[in-house]
Amino acid sequence: MPPQRDSNSPPESLLALQRQFAGHLRDPARVAAPEGLEERRLAIYRRLFFGNLNNLFSKNFPVLYKLVDRERWQSLIREFMVDHRSTTPMFTEIGREFVRFLEERQSDGLPAFALELAHWEFLETRVRLAEADPGAVACDTAGDLLAARIALNPTLRLAQYSWPVHEISPGNRPETPLEQPLILAAWRKFDDRLGFMKLNAVTARLLELIDRQPELAGRAVLERIAEEMRAPDPATIVQSGATMLERLRDRGIVLGTLPQ
Structure with missing residues (x-):
């Protein structure tokens, strides 16, 4: 049959x-x-x-x-x-x-940087079209970022590049890769405009830990980073990290604190 x-x-x-x-x-x-x-x-x-x-x-x-x-x-x-x-x-x-x-x-x-430039431009598109709404996140925008869990902007995306993709234009075509990797953050603001920020490795790690371990309060995250860095004075890392968290809140990357 x-x-x-x-x-x-x-x-x-x-x-x-x-x-x-x-x-x-x-x-x-x-x-x-x-x-x-x-x-x-x-x-x-x-x-x-x-x-x-x-x-x-x-x-x-x-x-x-x-x-x-x-x-x-x-x-x-x-x-x-x-x-x-x-x-x-x-x-x-x-x-x-x-x-x-x-x-x-x-x-x-x-161009040698074509792949990374395309990746960066698509990442911008992903952020622009992301269904998540930063304004809909239930958080305390004035909360203590060290004492409580931290709310990140849900549209935030991080990526690492070998070329300065955020600066490339018809008038700026780099011929050689960067000596050090570049870490960029992209996110959508409350007014729907896109935000961009160049990060160092420590700040990128900070955001990564907050995203991966949302159960940790800000102080615990910074103490984890101090431990990873084998910092002789962890309190200094926590203090400088608190300043960075406030800066990230001002930029709209950190939205505030989550309920306990």
């Missing part, structure tokens, strides 16, 4: 037609269009498919778009369409797929 076909799956002939049609839209130079389709209509589909991706990526990666020659940029979009297979159907996540595409290949004609 022949195998039963799932009633929800399309007939093999339709499936083959869909695959050929999709393959033609991705790579019209090498994949022929299905027979019987009017070229005028096909041209519209090809133009819309390519144009939508081109428009999306130029807006999601505006700095990279300005730095790449137009012919190279369009060939990059075509390479993405032909060679990459996305793992998500979400339109808002397509930028992540482009970053993954750049990560998996050595693309000629792109």
